[in-house]
Amino acid sequence: MARIHTISLGMVNVYLLEGESNVLVDTGVQGSEQRILAKLKTLGIKPESIDLIIVTHNHPDHSGSVEALSRITAAKVLAHKLEYQAEANGLNDEVKPVTAMAKIIFGLAEKMSSNNKTIDQYQVDILIEDSYDLSPYGIAGKVITTPGHTQGSLSVIINDQAIIGDSLMALLPFSRPSKPLLAFDLDQIKKNISMLIDLGVNRFYLSHGKDYDVSVVKKALESF
Ligand SMILES: [Zn+2]
Known part of the structure; x- marks a missing residue:
């Protein structure tokens, strides 16, 4: 059974799936590669044993170090087709801040990204539209699309x-x-999480935060 390791980078987590081969989920902001490699080393995982990098979505705190890490590890990169198009067009402008605080943060992020290049262009090897089975990587699991x-x-x-x-x-x-x-469809997120609960998911791992029991996640849905 694959193990999930949390690699905390402070503001954001990336995850390592350790199975017959190793899969990295997300990559932090640009310039996170050395911190991630150092944490992998403490887990006894060599860079060249990472065979796949999954990009949960194309925000700069998730996809910022894809280019560097795919180069160092020679891993394939998997992303959703729509995110890759968003990447080609810069920030996804369908995404709307959902609170006043988000509007402030998002405004700052937009300003920064127009002044600096915050996302490296990166090559995607596997573009999915629906789901992807991880068993070829020796991991009993799958990637699914959860838009929102x-x-x-x-x-x-x-x-x-x-x-x-x-x-x-x-x-x-x-x-x-x-x-x-930030979200373009909060109702859809709620539906997706309910669907995961119905599938029997008991533990939820977040990029911002940590991992939580299903009972905590059910409470979170009440905030929508
Ligand atoms: Zn995001």
Whole structure:
């Protein structure tokens, strides 16, 4: 059975799936590669043993180091087709801030990205439109499309656990998970999470926050 390791980069987590081969889920902001490699080393995982990098969605705190890490590890990169198109067009403008605080943060992020190049162009090897079975990588699990935060947001299901990217967020150290700051369709997110609960997912891993029991996630859905 594949193990999920949390690699915390402070503001954002990336995840390592350790199975017969190793799969990295997300890559942090641009310039995170050395921190991630150092954490992998403490787990006894060599860069060249990473065979796949899954990009849950194309925000710069998730896809920022894809280019560097795919070069160092020679891993294939998997993303949703719609995210790759969003990448080609810059920030996904379908995504709307959902709270006043989000509007402030999002405004700043937009300003920064127009001044600096925050996302490296990166090559995607596997473009999916629906789901993707991870068994060729020796991992009993799959990638599914869970749109809502962005149009092509992905989740990864391993047994009764799911990595859900930014479908929920817990932004402050002791805050409980809640709806994400940015979304184009909150109802769809709620439906996706309910679907994961119906599939038997008991533990949810967030990019901002940590991992939570299904009972906590059910409470989070009430915030929508
Ligand atoms: Zn995001």
